[in-house]
Amino acid sequence: MIITRLQYEEYSGEEQEWRLATVDFSEINLIVGKNSTGKSRVLGVISGLARLVDGQQKILYDNCAYEVGFSRDQDVFEYLLKIKKGVVIDERLRLNGKELFSRDEQGEGRIWNEKTQEFLEFSIPNDILVLSAKRDRLQHSYIENFHTWAGRVRFYPFGTSLGREQLAQVPEVIALLNGESAMDHSRLFDVYSRGFALWEEDYDKAILKDLELLGYPCTDVGVDQINIKGMKGFQLAAIYVHEVNLKSPTFQTVMSQGMFRALGMVIHLNYACFLGESRTVVIDDIGEGLDFERACLFVNLLIDRCQEHQFQLFMSTNDRFVMNEVDLDHWCILHREGSLVQATTKRNSPELFREFEFLGLNNFDLFSAGIFSAERGLRH
Incomplete structure (x- = not known):
């Protein structure tokens, strides 16, 4: 199972508000952008969600919301989670457009029981996820997909020791x-x-x-x-x-x-x-501390292995050599205005990428000064 779409916000309406507009992902993702655009933060949102689902971490933020799309084979899952003052106020899961469960801030809701083929009502503590409280291979086997995914997410801060x-x-x-x-x-x-x-x-x-x-x-x-x-x-x-x-x-x-x-x-x-086993590999500051040649060799090795073994890969960088080595098909360009972070990819802005590729410049120039604007267009 892989993440295909992510929207996130925390402390909405407050001074420390931070929002990530909907971004689409593929199997291989290189998250690029200038300093302070939110590259590391986006990777932290992904790995943090995994820890939350897996039970390694309790609810971290008083006020946050996730909207996440997952795909597994031909199935599409849509997961929504909203937390306010440390309490889950909304949590929903849909599979191919069909509701599987929903709950409110009192912890009450209904869930699809695969064994009896009906919705059953439930009541759980309001600070626990349905994904954790209702884990059952016989009655709700679809929830197991999320625990398998979460348990196999690996985060590596490459720029550290x-x-x-x-x-x-x-x-x-x-x-x-x-x-x-x-x-x-x-x-x-x-x-x-x-x-x-x-x-x-x-x-x-x-x-x-x-x-x-x-x-x-x-x-x-x-x-x-x-x-x-x-x-x-x-x-x-x-x-x-x-x-x-x-x-x-x-x-x-x-x-x-x-x-x-x-x-x-x-x-x-x-x-x-x-x-x-399937894996989601998350690497912050990819290639940091390596010389040009080794950084390029390492990135190519990583991409080849992940493609060969069908791992989903997320990498972040602002290193021009790494950017020039990775195909634009894998790019996710972040740009921030105030508290809002938006992303541009070849999938949501195909014309932009086609126009840039026609220029014959290095990949790094796509978002360097004078070439790429936050309004998703090329500057001439």
Whole structure:
């Protein structure tokens, strides 16, 4: 299941109001725009909705509203959620135009029961989503689609350390390798260790192949104990690679930030590919910290893998090299006026894109000064 449409607002009518006008998405999406247009915020809305549906996060905003379109095979879902003062005041779900459930601010409503083929009334707490309270594979199997989607959304803030400073205790790693402890998908140690436990050398070989493609040729990757000055007595482990032409392994603690970001994403990406499950991959500041050549190689690798495995991909950037590398078919250009953010894509503005492509300029010029205006037109 993928997101095809999103409209969002928070604190409507108040000083801190922020609104995202309806934006359409495809399987591959590069969200571009100048600083402070809302790129990271849009990605946060997507990952935040997933955490809300999955139960990882309680209602965050006192006043917000989502209108989201999803597609799964030939089915189209329309989900509406409105929250005010921490209370759900409206929540509805439709499938191919047919209502599946609706509720009011008292938590009362009706839901389609697949087993009895009728609508049944319900009453739930007004601070809980119907998607959470009425989860039932036998009676409301359609709700399971949303939990599957939400549980497989992965958010990566590429412009951060991505956990480079996090070390693991040796017993933790051993337990993960033996399948004796629960896995935290946000921790690189957990992902690598579980991946190696499941697929062994094949997993390592896939990681090394991708690292070489990105310009980081290595002969080995793994987790090993590391000694850190001032922490004697602690059994700590770190991820390492053995770079070609170096005599000793390079541990994460001394890797360049760019190399560690590439390694971390390659580990996460290969885990998802080997697992063979659908994914929604959300990456903020894609390519940050990588040189021009590696940033381009990484973006192309990411797009190819997501298309091959039918993952939905959301990336954000304001980097001209990344923009020039990604086809305009995947672009979602944000422009903001005050508290309102609007988006332009090839799907909602085909004439604009056709006119620009005729000019023969670089992709980056589409929204640079003198070329693109917030009124969705080309400046001549």
